[in-house]
Amino acid sequence: xxxxxxxxxxxxxxxxxxxxxxxxxxxxxxxxxxxxxxxxxxxxxxxxxxxxxxxxxxxxxxxxxxxxxxxxxxxxxxxxxxxxxxxxxxxxxxxxxxxxxxxxxxxxxxxxxxxxxxxxxxxxxxxxxxxxxxxxxxxxxxxxxxxxxxxxxxxxxxxxxxxxxxxxxxxxxxxxxxxxxxxxxxxxxxxxxxxxxxxxxxxxxxxxxxxxxxxxxxxxxxxxxxxxxxxxxxxxxxxxxxxxxxxxxxxxxxxxxxxxxxxxxxxxxxxxxxxxxxxxxxxxxxxxxxxxxxxxxxxxxxxxxxxxxxxxxxxxxxxxxxxxxxxxxxxxxxxxxxxxxxxxxxxxxxxxxxxxxxxxxxxxxxxxxxxxxxxxxxxxxxxxxxxxxxxxxxxxxxxxxxxxxxxxxxxxxxxxxxxxxxxxxxxxxxxxxxxxxxxxxxxxxxxxxxxxxxxxxxxxxxxxxxxxxxxxxxxxxxxxxxxxxxxxxxxxxxxxxxxxxxxxxxxxxxxxxxxxxxxxxxxxxxxxxxxxxxxxxxxxxxxxxxxxxxxxxxxxxxxxxxxxxxxxxxxxxxxxxxxxxxxxxxxxxxxxxxxxxxxxxxxxxxxxxxxxxxxxxxxxxxxx
Amino acid sequence: xxxxxxxxxxxxxxxxxxxxxxxxxxxxxxxxxxxxxxxxxxxxxxxxxxxxxxxxxxxxxxxxxxxxxxxxxxxxxxxxxxxxxxxxxxxxxxxxxxxxxxxxxxxxxxxxxxxxxxxxxxxxxxxxxxxxxxxxxxxxxxxxxxxxxxxxxxxxxxxxxxxxxxxxxxxxxxxxxxxxxxxxxxxxxxxxxxxxxxxxxxxxxxxxxxxxxxxxxxxxxxxxxxxxxxx
Numbered sequence: 114x115x116x117x118x119x120x121x122x123x124x125x126x127x128x129x130x131x132x133x134x135x136x137x138x139x140x141x142x143x144x145x146x147x148x149x150x151x152x153x154x155x156x157x158x159x160x161x162x163x164x165x166x167x168x169x170x171x172x173x174x175x176x177x178x179x180x181x182x183x184x185x186x187x188x189x190x191x192x193x194x195x196x197x198x199x200x201x202x203x204x205x206x207x208x209x210x211x212x213x214x215x216x217x218x219x220x221x222x223x224x225x226x227x228x229x230x231x232x233x234x235x236x237x238x239x240x241x242x243x244x245x246x247x248x249x250x251x252x253x254x255x256x257x258x259x260x261x262x263x264x265x266x267x268x269x270x271x272x273x274x275x276x277x278x279x280x281x282x283x284x285x286x287x288x289x290x291x292x293x294x295x296x297x298x299x300x301x302x303x304x305x306x307x308x309x310x311x312x313x314x315x316x317x318x319x320x321x322x323x324x325x326x327x328x329x330x331x332x333x334x335x336x337x338x339x340x341x342x343x344x345x346x347x348x349x350x351x352x353x354x355x356x357x358x359x360x361x362x363x364x365x366x367x368x369x370x371x372x373x374x375x376x377x378x379x380x381x382x383x384x385x386x387x388x389x390x391x392x393x394x395x396x397x398x399x400x401x402x403x404x405x406x407x408x409x410x411x412x413x414x415x416x417x418x419x420x421x422x423x424x425x426x427x428x429x430x431x432x433x434x435x436x437x438x439x440x441x442x443x444x445x446x447x448x449x450x451x452x453x454x455x456x457x458x459x460x461x462x463x464x465x466x467x468x469x470x471x472x473x474x475x476x477x478x479x480x481x482x483x484x485x486x487x488x489x490x491x492x493x494x495x496x497x498x499x500x501x502x503x504x505x506x507x508x509x510x511x512x513x514x515x516x517x518x519x520x521x522x523x524x525x526x527x528x529x530x531x532x533x534x535x536x537x538x539x540x541x542x543x544x545x546x547x548x549x550x551x552x553x554x555x556x557x558x559x560x561x562x563x564x565x566x567x568x569x570x571x572x573x574x575x576x577x578x579x580x581x582x583x584x585x586x587x588x589x590x591x592x593x594x595x596x597x598x599x600x601x602x603x604x605x606x607x608x609x610x611x612x613x614x615x616x617x618x619x620x621x622x623x624x625x626x627x628x629x630x631x632x633x634x635x636x637x638x639x640x641x642x643x644x645x646x647x648x649x650x651x652x653x654x655x656x657x658x659x660x661x662x663x664x665x666x667x668x669x670x671x672x673x674x675x676x677x678x679x680x681x682x683x684x685x686x687x688x689x690x691x692x693x694x695x696x697x698x699x700x701x702x703x704x705x706x707x708x709x710x711x712x713x714x715x716x717x718x719x720x721x722x723x724x725x726x727x728x729x730x731x732x733x734x735x736x737x
Numbered sequence: 738x739x740x741x742x743x744x745x746x747x748x749x750x751x752x753x754x755x756x757x758x759x760x761x762x763x764x765x766x767x768x769x770x771x772x773x774x775x776x777x778x779x780x781x782x783x784x785x786x787x788x789x790x791x792x793x794x795x796x797x798x799x800x801x802x803x804x805x806x807x808x809x810x811x812x813x814x815x816x817x818x819x820x821x822x823x824x825x826x827x828x829x830x831x832x833x834x835x836x837x838x839x840x841x842x843x844x845x846x847x848x849x850x851x852x853x854x855x856x857x858x859x860x861x862x863x864x865x866x867x868x869x870x871x872x873x874x875x876x877x878x879x880x881x882x883x884x885x886x887x888x889x890x891x892x893x894x895x896x897x898x899x900x901x902x903x904x905x906x907x908x909x910x911x912x913x914x915x916x917x918x919x920x921x922x923x924x925x926x927x928x929x930x931x932x933x934x935x936x937x938x939x940x941x942x943x944x945x946x947x948x949x950x951x952x953x954x955x956x957x958x959x960x961x962x963x964x965x966x967x968x
Contacts, residue, residue: 224781289792297784301775327788331795339803342898347888350803350895357891361806365799 140686142226143634147233148212149530154237155204161244162196163597165189167590170554174587176575186571188252188273192243195257195277198377199284200240202511205519206380207236207288210295210319213526216625216632217313219304219641224297226684227731228290234694236287242702243280246273253277256569258370259340261351261362266344272705278341279701285334286697292326295319304624306643310404313623313646314397317404318383321411322376328415329372336365345704346712360425367418375414377511381518382407382449385471388525389453391619392468393460396647399452406445406452413442423494432491439489446482450475465619466540470521473548477517481509484559499569502562508555520547520600527604528618532630533611539603546596554589557582622647635683687734693727696720780932786939797947800902801954804895808959816885817892818959822876829872830952833907836865837945840938847931855934856921862941863914866907873904896955903951906944913937 141147168189172181181189215223223229246252251272255264264274299320303312312320339350340362353359390397397403419427419435427435453475462468484506488494497503520543527535566579573579617626624641625632627649645651659665699720708715775781839861846854877897880886887897917937920926926933 225785293785293788293792296788297781301777301779301781301784303776307776327792328795331792332799335796335799335803339894339898342887342894348894348898349888349891350898352891355891358806361803364806365803 137686139691140230140688142222142230142684142686142690144211144215144222144226144229145632145634145636147229148208148210150233151204151211151236152208152530154240155201155208158196158240158244159201159205160597162193162201163594165193165196167594169193170587170590172571173573173583175584176573176577176580178572181571183571184254185252187254187256187569190569191253191256191277192246195243195253195281197511198257198373199281200236200243202377202515202519203288204236204240206322206377206515207232207291209315209380209384209519209522209526210291210322212530213625214295214298214316214319215302216529216628216636217316217623218299218302218307219624219637219643220298220302221636221640222684223294224302225294227687227690228294230687231690231694232287232291232294234691235283235290235697238694238698239280239283239287242283242698242705243276246276246280251276253280258366259362260366261340261343262353262357262359264340264344264362265351267352274340275344275705278337278344279704282334282337282341282701283698285330285337288326289330289334292323292330296323296327299323304637304641304643310401311643311646311648314386314400314403315380315383318379318386318407321407322379325372325376325379325411325414329369329376332365333369333373336362336369339365341704360422363422363425364418367421368415370421371418372411372414374510375411377515379407379411381474381515384518384522384525385453385474387623388467388471388521389456390647391525391621392463392465392471393457394463394620395456395460396622396650397452398455398458399448400646402448403452406448409445410442413438413445417442420489420494423491424498436489436491440486443482443486450479450482465524466535466537466544467521467525467619469541469544470517470524473544474514474517474521477509477513477548477551481506481513484509497562499567500562501558501566501568504568505555505558505562508558512555513551517547520544523600525619526625527607528614529625529630529632531608531611532614533607534614534618535603535607535611539599539606543596543599543603546592546599550589550592550596552589554586554593557585557589561586617649620650620653622650624648627652685735687731689727689731689734691727693724693731696722696724696727699723782932782936783939786936790939790943793943793947797899797903797950800895800899801950804892804899804955807891807895815890815892816880816883817890818956819963820880820883820885821956821960822879823956823960825872826876826952826956829869829876830948832865832872833869833945833948836862836869837942839865840941844931844934844938847926847934848928850928852921852925855926856918859914859918859921859934863911863918866911866914866941870904870907870911873900873907877901899951899955903944903947906947910937910941910944914941 138146138150141150168181169186172178172186172189211223211229215221243253249272253273253276255269255274255277259274259277263269299312299316303309309317339348342348343350343352349355349357351357351359351362386397386403416438417435419431420439423432423435457472464472484502488497488502488506524535524540527533560582561579564578564582566573566577566583573583614630616629618630619626624637624643627641628636641648697720700717701720703714703717703720706714706716710718777784839858843855843858843862846852846858877900885893885896887894887901914937917926917934
């Protein structure tokens with residue numbers, strides 16, 4: 114047809130050399146660079162959320178403390194949780210998805226590199242918009258669960274809740290777009306021979322996480338949209354004075370909120386399942402059981418939401434159902450724990466820092482899991498609900514669980530990311546400081562909870578008997594900060610003068626260790642063919658055998674071939690994802706601005722054409 | 738590098754949907770520059786669309802659940818389902834359903850290499866979508882003048898957010914179809930690029946199917962409860 118008459122496409126030139134400079138980062142579509150962007154920004158948000166935590170502990174360090182006003186304290190509590198969950202832990206997992214998944218499945222990039230860049234920019238803008246609430250002193254202060262009707266305009270008149278809604282809507286778009294991308298990548302981009310049941314466990318956990326995100330986040334998006342409409346367009350979804358059901362928000366929120374917990378922990382399970390076999394020098398015990406147990410956890414995770422609502426008077430039938438389904442989840446979780454123990458059993462265990470964090474994860478996570486089963490029991494929950502017991506539990510599973518696993522992953526894959534090793538001694542010091550400080554901080558919260566201390570309380574009176582353990586927890590929190598500081602120092606030292614890592618410092622089993630550290634832009638000069646679950650181990654061992662028997666070794670994962678010779682064809686950089694991300698963020702951020710055109714926020718209306726220009730230009734530029 | 742150039746030429750016809758963003762495998766012998774093999778054999782963009790639709794189901798599902806949670810709890814003396822004009826909405830539902838047929842005919846035309854059939858049916862599909870939207874506009878304004886609106890009561894809130902959200906989806910679909918129609922008028926769409934039309938069709942059929950659910954749940958069920966059938 115008339116293809117020849119088309120105007121020349123607008124496109125940035127494809128970089129010839131390894132690109133550098135700010136512009137190359139703004140336009141990158143390389144999954145590894147996007148992974149680094151995700152990793153660095155989520156770590157900065159992790160530090161910000163950590164500062165919130167320290168402020169909370171400062172306030173609670175002694176009774177009758179008037180360091181911060183209750184309003185600001187509420188802000189720190191809300192932003193600590195919101196930052197850690199949506200801007201630190203989830204995106205840090207996504208950083209690993211980005212960097213590691215394509216390498217492990219033997220792909221050159223994700224299925225949609227520009228959509229990937231779009232996800233990152235949307236995430237970053239959402240996080241920055243949420244954090245900018247500090248600048249205008251309108252920190253969200255209603256709690257990370259945002260319970261309506263408390264959050265409707267009548268009871269929360271300020272911009273605080275609007276910042277929370279707008280920030281989370283933008284972050285939600287990034288999360289859903291990323292989940293779709295990784296789902297398609299894992300389903301469709303695996304190297305020849307890598308059947309689903311040969312995938313590394315980390316890729317399996319990523320796949321299950323994306324499914325959880327795809328099914329849970331839309332519910333939250335709708336809940337937030339309804340709240341936004343209540344606050345800006347006069348709807349009455351949550352206004353119980355006008356007949357609305359005051360529990361509607363709680364149902365919608367927790368139908369999202371409980372799967373969200375598994376969205377946070379599944380990637381951690383994946384990281385641990387990669388590290389334990391390598392540092393035990395044994396294949397993972399019970400691979401198929403691990404996969405099925407994870408699916409069971411994900412499936413059951415959608416049927417337990419009302420255990421967050423045991424004090425709402427739902428009645429014995431609902432209580433029984435949700436208590437049983439909650440306890441049922443302990444079964445597949447136990448299967449996973451025993452499979453890790455089975456892998457460790459009889460292995461030749463190598464206690465390098467990644468392994469230390471992995472083993473530490475198992476211990477602390479089991480404690481958190483057990484306290485979880487305890488308040489899955491309805492009468493026990495009535496005692497523990499809204500007490501510091503819950504705070505202890507959530508930190509045992511999210512810090513002792515997810516964060517330990519993420520630190521394990523950072524120490525494990527750092528040589529692959531940077532090409533240099535982290536210092537082993539400093540890594541050990543980081544782990545032991547963190548482990549001890551973690552338990553000093555959070556174990557006393559069990560005592561505080563059973564002694565009746567409510568959560569989210571900014572000032573407590575003297576004579577309650579809570580003083581000592583609160584002081585201990587505060588000291589522990591600062592020791593935790595010190596352990597994070599040790600890691601940061603280690604990272605900087607490694608970047609400046611770390612030992613070169615080589616391709617495969619840990620004798621890894623998966624494909625990412627077959628290629629250079631850091632990997633070349635195209636990852637694999639020749640796409641590898643996979644014939645087993647631990648492809649690199651099989652290859653290395655058969656190579657050794659071949660040498661012993663006097664045959665010429667033959668590697669399937671070639672890394673030396675000239676990429677031009679192999680006709681590797683990489684996608685062009687593009688700035689349209691960034692433009693589209695700005696447009697999308699404007700659409701939501703308009704609700705924070707004072708300028709209106711009739712009933713509609715002006716910036717929102719301006720954002721629509723920006724988004725459309727971004728998407729249209731994105732569609733018409735050549736991808737390859 | 739010869740292959741990269743060949744790609745640019747073929748890529749001129751909406752490359753992102755042709756072989757996805759994912760045109761980065763070499764697979765050595767694969768020189769025709771068309772579809773690249775994927776693990777499942779399904780095109781990436783098609784899997785993306787199905788995944789997106791799965792997620793959309795939960796978006797609509799949450800809105801419908803919200804509606805069902807409040808439906809039947811109408812406050813006395815406030816307007817509600819008795820305003821629904823079932824024959825009128827049935828006609829517009831039929832219009833939307835018929836547009837799914839025309840969408841299929843457009844794709845069939847393209848796959849048979851008949852550009853004229855493609856253009857006609859693309860335009861008909863978009864036009865039927867516009868008729869539906871016009872009908873929804875008229876319906877909304879009628880309700881508005883009869884004091885049924887999103888800030889009147891929670892039934893109104895959930896009704897207008899749900900149907901409005903669906904209307905926004907139809908609007909996006911109409912813009913998409915019109916863009917394809919203009920593109921096919923200007924440049925034509927090669928039969929091997931039929932995926933472009935197929936993807937928009939998937940979206941369009943989904944939006945139609947959702948309307949069947951909305952029509953049954955939101956219009957027919959509450960209406961059936963009203964004694965004497967309303968008007």
